[in-house]
Amino acid sequence: MTISRRQFVGRLAGAGIASLANPNLVSAQGDGPIRVGLLAAKTGPLASGGIDMELALTMFLKQRDNTLAGRKVELIVADTAGVPATARTKAQELIEKDDVHCIIGPLAAFEALAIADYLTEKQMPTLGVSAAEDMTQRHPSPWFVRLTSTSAQCAYPLAEYSVKELKYRTIVTIADDFAYGHEMCAGFQRVFEDNGGKIIQKIFTPLATPDYGSYIAEVKSADAIFLGTAGSNGFRFLRQFIEYGLKDKMAVIGGMTALDESVLRNMGDEALGILTTSWYSAELDNPLNKAFAPAFRKQFKYDPGYYAASTYVSGEVLEAALKATRGNVEDRAALMAAIRGSNAETIRGRIKFDEFGNVIGNVYIRKVTKSDGRLVNAVIKTYPDVTQFWTYDKTAFLKNPVYSRDYPPAKNLEQ
Structure with missing residues (x-):
């Protein structure tokens, strides 16, 4: 049986x-x-x-x-x-x-x-x-x-926050080219576009990318770029992004591991002000x-x-x-x-x-600030009791394909 x-x-x-x-x-x-x-x-x-x-x-x-x-x-x-x-x-x-x-x-x-x-x-x-x-x-x-x-659970609140509170209308996403990066960017895209924003470019890079220069050169002009990186990739991408002079032209926001505390310890003031989302911060007050x-x-x-x-x-x-x-x-x-x-x-x-x-x-929106001379992810907003289905109907959600590079379809990409 x-x-x-x-x-x-x-x-x-x-x-x-x-x-x-x-x-x-x-x-x-x-x-x-x-x-x-x-x-x-x-x-x-x-x-x-x-x-x-x-x-x-x-x-x-x-x-x-x-x-x-x-x-x-x-x-x-x-x-x-x-x-x-x-x-x-x-x-x-x-x-x-x-x-x-x-x-x-x-x-x-x-x-x-x-x-x-x-x-x-x-x-x-x-x-x-x-x-x-x-x-x-x-x-x-x-x-x-x-x-x-x-992968997407923490990206949902940041996508909503980006539209409703940061007033972003266009965003480029860049992420590591494996399931985690695919799913995170797909979830972010879904909520961002459901709230009226547009993802105008999606870039995926190999997990062990030694040089981001060729990818950064292709980044289109937008309100912000969303980082779906893991390990030390966020640190290395941001350093080159700044070297190309793009941080002054568009905001940088990131997923739950993009500027993790393990990454921040290797960074300087270039990280200040960057917003990320995660279920944890070393600054949590409990x-x-x-x-x-x-x-x-x-x-x-x-x-x-x-x-x-x-x-x-x-x-x-x-x-x-x-x-x-x-x-x-x-x-x-x-x-x-x-x-x-x-x-x-x-x-x-x-x-x-x-x-x-x-x-x-809980999922937390965090901002890189300084505390006692070190960079920290300060919590600026809490989204309580976030589920993996966000505000979507669970039954309908599960009838759709799993998030991927191509789902949901990107309808606002610029050529």
């Missing part, structure tokens, strides 16, 4: 609830360490992000004496190198060799897509940080949740973040950003789930149900998950 994903999720949740209600169902709980696998790109073009992921998760566990819900935790880190095939190999090693109880990561959308079916087949509880849209849309897995956002961000900065000499926060939040959600299941990671269904049922207070604010396993949480 076959069952739908919705039915399976329901049964999974039911199993979790039953386990919590009946202590006899958790008798198989072990007394050994909880083994957590981390998939992080520690080499390659995304290495800075992957390294931050490991630093923050290690800090989270160390702050708790490497103990969660009364059980010791063993963290096993695997370097995916930002390569899909390597990500799959490392995931297999974590599950089949290291016998991990859950996985956090990986970072890149193309890595996550490469291992999604395998993780579901192995019924491995996974706390994802990758933004790959369809993993929580048309092809959700009951064993996966995303704690960050989809008790948990006011403890985390200064501690991270003290230890590593720079502010935490998207990458570091993604695994720290993963740790917070996992800890809440482990407390709910009394540390019983051997009952995977119960653990996954507890994760999906989370309503945890985290360094990014309170979060919960929709029926597809995607986070619902």
Whole structure:
């Protein structure tokens, strides 16, 4: 007999609830360490992000004496190198060799897509940080949740803000040429144009672009340019953009990793005033973040950003789930149900998950300013409880193709 994903999720949740209600169902709980696998790109073009992921998760566990819900935790880190095939190999090693109880990561959308079916087949509880849209849309897995956002989820508020508050009418987008960049720009385009703006040019560059000069020379005149870059690409693009004298002619705005805190630490005053959007900022004024961000900065000499926060939040959600299941990671269904049922207070604010396993949480519009002599992403506006469907009807949304280079169609491109 076959069952739908919705039915399976329901049964999974039911199993979790039953386990919590009946202590006899958790008798198989072990007394050994909880083994957590981390998939992080520690080499390659995304290495800075992957390294931050490991630093923050290690800090989270160390702050708790490497103990969660009364059980010791063993963290096993695997370097995916930002390569899909390597990500799959490392995931297999974590599950089949290291016998991990859950996985956090990986970072890149193309890595996550490469291992999604395998993780579901192995019924491995996974706390994802990758933004790959369809993993929580048309092809959700009951064993996966995303704690960050989809590629487009944070771009939606910035697109609306650009029209309604910044009064921009024409924008050029430039992004890394892979799923994350495609989906982010597509979501931004949809909301920007639905609010009366026009995307007049779309540029996609290889992930490991050594020189942006030829692309910058092609940029058309517009009110602003939107950066859909990851890793250090935003920093390198902006430097050349300024060298070409374009920053004085058009505004620069960016997605959630374009001017991440890990990028800002290498920049100077040229970044001041640039607006970006994200689900996190090291400047967030809440008790948990006011403890985390200064501690991270003290230890590593720079502010935490998207990458570091993604695994720290993963740790917070996992800890809440482990407390709910009394540390019983051997009952995977119960653990996954507890994760999906989370309503945890985290360094990014309170979060919960929709029926597809995607986070619902605040999105922040940020402006690069100076604080104590360093560049920071100051929060200037909060959009509360943003979902992956924005204001669109969920059923209609899911009938459309996943966002891509060509969807939605760009109807206002200038020749």
